[in-house]
Amino acid sequence: MKTEHRSGCPINLSLEVFGDRWSLILLRDMIFGGRRHFRELLNGSIEGIASNILTDRLKRLMELGMLTKADDPSHKQKAIYSLTEMAITLVPIMAHLGAWGRVWLPVSEELSIRAELMERGGPELWEQFMDELRHEHLGAPSKTPPGTPGVRQQLQAAYQAVVARKAESATA
Amino acid sequence: MKTEHRSGCPINLSLEVFGDRWSLILLRDMIFGGRRHFRELLNGSIEGIASNILTDRLKRLMELGMLTKADDPSHKQKAIYSLTEMAITLVPIMAHLGAWGRVWLPVSEELSIRAELMERGGPELWEQFMDELRHEHLGAPSKTPPGTPGVRQQLQAAYQAVVARKAESATA
DNA sequence: TGCAACTGATTGCAAAATGCAATCGGATTG
DNA sequence: CAATCCGATTGCATTTTGCAATCAGTTGCA
Numbered sequence: 001m002k003t004e005h006r007s008g009c010p011i012n013l014s015l016e017v018f019g020d021r022w023s024l025i026l027l028r029d030m031i032f033g034g035r036r037h038f039r040e041l042l043n044g045s046i047e048g049i050a051s052n053i054l055t056d057r058l059k060r061l062m063e064l065g066m067l068t069k070a071d072d073p074s075h076k077q078k079a080i081y082s083l084t085e086m087a088i089t090l091v092p093i094m095a096h097l098g099a100w101g102r103v104w105l106p107v108s109e110e111l112s113i114r115a116e117l118m119e120r121g122g123p124e125l126w127e128q129f130m131d132e133l134r135h136e137h138l139g140a141p142s143k144t145p146p147g148t149p150g151v152r153q154q155l156q157a158a159y160q161a162v163v164a165r166k167a168e169s170a171t172a
Numbered sequence: 173m174k175t176e177h178r179s180g181c182p183i184n185l186s187l188e189v190f191g192d193r194w195s196l197i198l199l200r201d202m203i204f205g206g207r208r209h210f211r212e213l214l215n216g217s218i219e220g221i222a223s224n225i226l227t228d229r230l231k232r233l234m235e236l237g238m239l240t241k242a243d244d245p246s247h248k249q250k251a252i253y254s255l256t257e258m259a260i261t262l263v264p265i266m267a268h269l270g271a272w273g274r275v276w277l278p279v280s281e282e283l284s285i286r287a288e289l290m291e292r293g294g295p296e297l298w299e300q301f302m303d304e305l306r307h308e309h310l311g312a313p314s315k316t317p318p319g320t321p322g323v324r325q326q327l328q329a330a331y332q333a334v335v336a337r338k339a340e341s342a343t344a
Numbered sequence: 345t346g347c348a349a350c351t352g353a354t355t356g357c358a359a360a361a362t363g364c365a366a367t368c369g370g371a372t373t374g
Numbered sequence: 375c376a377a378t379c380c381g382a383t384t385g386c387a388t389t390t391t392g393c394a395a396t397c398a399g400t401t402g403c404a
Contacts, residue, residue, distance in 0.1 A: 006219040008280025010273030010287045011200050011266060017277070019193050021362085028183050038381050047178040050363055055382055065276075077371055077380040086276045093272060094183060096265045101182030104237075104258045105189070108180025115182045193391085210352050222392055227353055249351040249400050 017064055022049055022057050027066070027087055028094065031133065032114055034152055036080050037072075046111075061087075082137040091130050095119065113162045114155045125151060189236055194221055194229050199238070199259055200266065203305065204286055206324055208252050209244075218283070233259075254309040263302050267291065285334050286327045297323060 006012055018024045029035045029045050042054055049057075058081065061067045066087040072078035098115030101107055107115075118125065129151040134140035178184055190196045201207045201217050214226055221229075230253065233239045238259040244250030270287030273279055279287075290297065301323040306312040 005278070007283060008278065009200075009218065009283040010270040010277065010279045012197060012219055013277035013279060014269045014273040015193060015196055019191065019196065021187065021191055024187055024191065025184060028181075039379080042381090046181065047184055050365090051382070052364090052384085053362070056361095058381095075372075075380075079381070089272060089275070093265070093268045096268055097186045098182040100261060100265060101186040103261070105182065105185035106177070106180065107182045107185060111179060111181040211350075214352090222394090223353070224355085224393090225391070228390095230352095244351095247351070247400075251352070 017066070022053055023061060024094075025049070026054070026057055026061070027083075027090060030067075030081065030083055031087075031091065031094065032152065032155060034136075036082070037078060038081075041081075083133060085134070085138065088130050088133045088137070091126050091133070092123070095126055110159065110162050110166065113158050117155055117158050121151075189238070194225055195233060196266075197221070198226070198229055198233070199255075199262060202239075202253065202255055203259075203263065203266065204324065204327060206308075208254070209250060210253075213253075255305060257306070257310065260302050260305045260309070263298050263305070264295070267298055282331065282334050282338065285330050289327055289330050293323075 005016060018027070025045060025047055026041060026049070029041055033040075033044060035041050035044050038054065038058070041058075042049065042051055058067065058069075062069060066084055068082045068084060070080050070082065072080045095115070095118040098112070099119045102112050102115050102119070118129075121128075128144060131140075131143050132151055135142040177188060190199070197217060197219055198213060198221070201213055205212075205216060207213050207216050210226065210230070213230075214221065214223055230239065230241075234241060238256055240254045240256060242252050242254065244252050267287070267290040270284070271291045274284050274287050274291070290301075293300075300316060303312075303315050304323055307314040
């Protein structure tokens with residue numbers, strides 16, 4: 001754990017945690033993409049992180065208390081990375097960040113559909129999603145009634161729909 | 173303007189704008205600290221930015237449309253930097269970031285009092301603050317009734333109060 | 345008029361972070 | 375037993391950052 005801080009300002013300290021080009025990207029992929037393994041994070045993100053940087057960031061985020069690591073029972077070499085409560089509470093920030101980016105930056109339609117859905121869902125959806133993440137990553141009991149479609153499921157479905165529509169209009 | 177993006181994801185594009193160690197610090201000092209001049213930004217921030225980095229970031233943030241620069245009529249060498257609407261709409265993100273940092277990171281009392289006030293004020297206060305910033309930086313007409321204490325004024329007063337109390341308890 | 349202080353930078357250089365490709369030893373699969 | 379997959383590690387070039395010194399023009403003041 002790094003104990004030398006530039007200042008005790010909350011915004012500065014937050015930046016010291018994820019004010020770099022990769023940390024928040026990884027957390028995004030774990031939160032919204034459901035990625036839990038090294039290889040998933042390595043090959044799964046569109047931005048293309050290098051494996052040494054990925055190693056370093058996973059280690060760093062663990063030291064900072066944002067992630068934990070556990071053995072995957074199905075494979076003696078596989079490790080499962082889990083979000084901590086600290087990381088899960090970034091969901092509203094992610095949602096705001098996505099919403100801001102959608103307004104001001106040249107986002108692509110496919111990749112911003114998730115942000116749009118989070119924006120439309122509002123704080124209630126965020127809470128449901130965080131509850132879901134606590135269930136997946138912390139083993140917490142889920143408060144949502146059984147049969148309710150998961151938030152990530154909805155996000156993925158929306159993404160697939162856009163991709164399908166785009167492919168269709170391209171061949172038409 | 174950099175036109176080569178890693179991806180069209182809103183979160184990634186947002187990170188490309190302020191996903192470094194200084195951009196958001198500068199915007200924080202302009203928004204919450206009311207700094208408008210090079211020297212104010214250089215000497216005013218606790219974290220201590222170097223002048224070459226400051227030059228680079230100001231230029232970069234202007235190219236990205238977050239800041240504008242104008243001559244100061246009172247001094248032929250002075251430049252006044254202004255926030256654009258794009259930057260002003262970061263206020264809610266700053267507030268969330270501050271709130272998250274206050275919960276999870278070793279913030280100092282003096283430097284987190286502003287974040288606490290923003291948190292307690294909620295979206296209504298943020299709106300009032302953004303209105304105030306539009307007035308200061310964009311010359312927009314203020315919607316707040318005359319005589320109402322400005323949000324930054326409140327933030328500064330709260331900060332001073334904490335500092336004074338701390339000094340008092342130190343000498344006691 | 346002269347001079348110190350201040351304006352927004354620029355320069356040079358060392359250190360750190362990043363990007364990229366190849367590779368590692370062990371585990372698993374077919 | 376060979377191919378593939380696992381989470382890394384290594385070496386090296388490029389880029390970014392940190393730090394201090396310096397710059398030329400402007401201003402305030404004696």
